[in-house]
Amino acid sequence: MKFYANDLTAPGQRRLRPAFIDEPQFGAFLDAFPDGVALLETDGTIKLVNGKLELLLNLARGDLVGSDLAKHAKTAGTLVQKLASALRQLKRIEVSGTLNSQRNVTASIGILRTPDGGAYGALLTMRETGRHHRGYERSDHFRFEAEPLPAAGGGGPLLTPRLSTIARRAATAIERGSAVLLTGETGTGKTELARFIGKAGAPDAPPFVHVNCGMLADAQFDAEMFGIEPGSALDTSTRGKLGFVEAADGGTLFLDQVTDLSPVSQMKLVAFLESQTFSRLGSMQRRKARISLVTATNAGLPDLIESGAFRRDLYYRIAVVTLELPTLRDQPELVTALTAHVLRRLNAGRTPALQLSPAFTKRLAAHAYPGNVRELTNILERAAASTEDIALAEHFIVAPDAAPRPSPAPSASGGETAPASFRDLVQAFESWVLEKSIAEHGSKRSAAKALGIDIATLVRKTKRTR
Ligand SMILES: Nc1ncnc2c1ncn2[C@@H]1O[C@H](COP(=O)(O)OP(=O)(O)OP(=O)(O)O)[C@@H](O)[C@H]1O
Numbered sequence: 001m002k003f004y005a006n007d008l009t010a011p012g013q014r015r016l017r018p019a020f021i022d023e024p025q026f027g028a029f030l031d032a033f034p035d036g037v038a039l040l041e042t043d044g045t046i047k048l049v050n051g052k053l054e055l056l057l058n059l060a061r062g063d064l065v066g067s068d069l070a071k072h073a074k075t076a077g078t079l080v081q082k083l084a085s086a087l088r089q090l091k092r093i094e095v096s097g098t099l100n101s102q103r104n105v106t107a108s109i110g111i112l113r114t115p116d117g118g119a120y121g122a123l124l125t126m127r128e129t130g131r132h133h134r135g136y137e138r139s140d141h142f143r144f145e146a147e148p149l150p151a152a153g154g155g156g157p158l159l160t161p162r163l164s165t166i167a168r169r170a171a172t173a174i175e176r177g178s179a180v181l182l183t184g185e186t187g188t189g190k191t192e193l194a195r196f197i198g199k200a201g202a203p204d205a206p207p208f209v210h211v212n213c214g215m216l217a218d219a220q221f222d223a224e225m226f227g228i229e230p231g232s233a234l235d236t237s238t239r240g241k242l243g244f245v246e247a248a249d250g251g252t253l254f255l256d257q258v259t260d261l262s263p264v265s266q267m268k269l270v271a272f273l274e275s276q277t278f279s280r281l282g283s284m285q286r287r288k289a290r291i292s293l294v295t296a297t298n299a300g301l302p303d304l305i306e307s308g309a310f311r312r313d314l315y316y317r318i319a320v321v322t323l324e325l326p327t328l329r330d331q332p333e334l335v336t337a338l339t340a341h342v343l344r345r346l347n348a349g350r351t352p353a354l355q356l357s358p359a360f361t362k363r364l365a366a367h368a369y370p371g372n373v374r375e376l377t378n379i380l381e382r383a384a385a386s387t388e389d390i391a392l393a394e395h396f397i398v399a400p401d402a403a404p405r406p407s408p409a410p411s412a413s414g415g416e417t418a419p420a421s422f423r424d425l426v427q428a429f430e431s432w433v434l435e436k437s438i439a440e441h442g443s444k445r446s447a448a449k450a451l452g453i454d455i456a457t458l459v460r461k462t463k464r465t466r
Pocket residue numbers: 139142156157158159163184185186187188189190191192193256296297298373374
């Protein structure tokens with residue numbers, strides 16, 4: 001069987017043989033490949049693509065077949081342009097890069113030749129090497145060389161013995177296919193740890209998809225989590241949409257602030273976790289998801305479950321292994337190590353270098369850090385911004401949010417200041433109630449529910465009181 005035919009319109013040139021392309025078994029054969037594959041004419045016309053390539057490029061088969069490969073560089077990414085120009089020059093090429101679908105790939109163009117050396121087509125292959133979801137924030141990986149705390153594998157979080165044990169337990173649970181729930185106060189490093197155990201950012205790492213559940217409105221839940229089928233009635237872009245679950249396939253789905261999900265979204269999440277399958281919006285096809293599930297919250301889960309704000313059945317599914325991260329005030333060795341680490345970063349390229357006075361260091365050691373690691377970093381960054389060289393006690397500035405709050409009801413005697421108006425007093429009291437409730441319940445959504453007001457009202461009122 002010949003895979004090519006002489007082109008009648010251009011004698012001497014060969015083209016991919018149509019009969020071969022049209023074989024239905026051949027399409028099924030290509031679809032069975034785990035990598036993206038396409039067959040092309042030497043002029044760049046795409047003749048055949050498999051399902052994996054559609055997914056990688058986030059383009060529908062109908063848009064690809066019959067079109068010029070170069071045409072898709074804008075939508076799919078500049079890497080496609082490199083492949084197209086290599087094909088135009090009939091050159092073999094292998095390139096790596098990130099596509100606009102946020103997938104990291106290695107792709108190649110191989111030229112198909114007849115026994116006499118004439119080119120008659122090309123084979124494009126594309127292999128995924130790891131990916132991150134759009135909107136996902138990559139935090140810097142820390143390289144901490146100083147003793148006594150090692151950074152995980154030369155990058156990732158600084159690990160105290162307690163954090164190391166937690167990381168090990170989490171990794172073992174993930175290996176065994178158990179869902180891991182990370183709890184702990186804000187800024188204790190739940191996200192940092194989730195990234196570490198999910199190997200996020202490492203070369204050739206499996207996908208790690210970070211979903212901030214507080215940003216997932218009910219109306220967008222299905223489209224964001226499960227995606228939109230390309231070409232379906234719901235697909236306004238005609239290219240479909242890659243959902244978080246599909247993007248995490250083969251890697252980790254990290255649901256941050258999972259307690260911020262509304263009851264309806266919680267119910268949908270239970271259904272997905274129960275069946276481990278999902279359908280893209282606009283498609284009936286059930287798809288299997290192979291994901292490791294890691295969730296996190298800084299809210300008091302037992303109270304949320306007790307009050308009915310968080311579904312008990314969802315809790316049992318996500319909390320197969322629950323690990324609580326210790327606070328910074330419980331790990332003085334982490335304060336020392338992080339301080340050295342952050343100072344090194346701040347002093348890179350800074351002259352004169354920032355130094356900490358004994359008084360400043362003493363305050364660092366004595367502080368309670370309600371905002372944990374995030375707060376320590378902020379305190380050091382504030383000091384760096386407020387002094388040229390030496391951070392003195394006066395440069396130890398705690399943000400108003402973390403400082404002890406003044407009494408909500410100003411004294412009626414007024415003292416030296418003018419008495420506040422009734423409206424101001426009411427607003428001050430209201431803001432105190434709201435902030436206390438948010439701190440107690442761990443999220444604005446849960447606080448709104450507990451107070452019996454809707455989330456929009458709460459957000460509006462907290463903005464007004466800032
Ligand atoms: N052990 C650690 N080593 C180095 N940096 C850390 C460590 N723990 C936390 N951090 C840094 O502190 C900041 C806050 O950490 P992270 O976002 O992981 O906290 P969190 O527990 O997820 O907070 P929240 O509950 O508010 O979402 C980040 O910049 C993170 O990189």
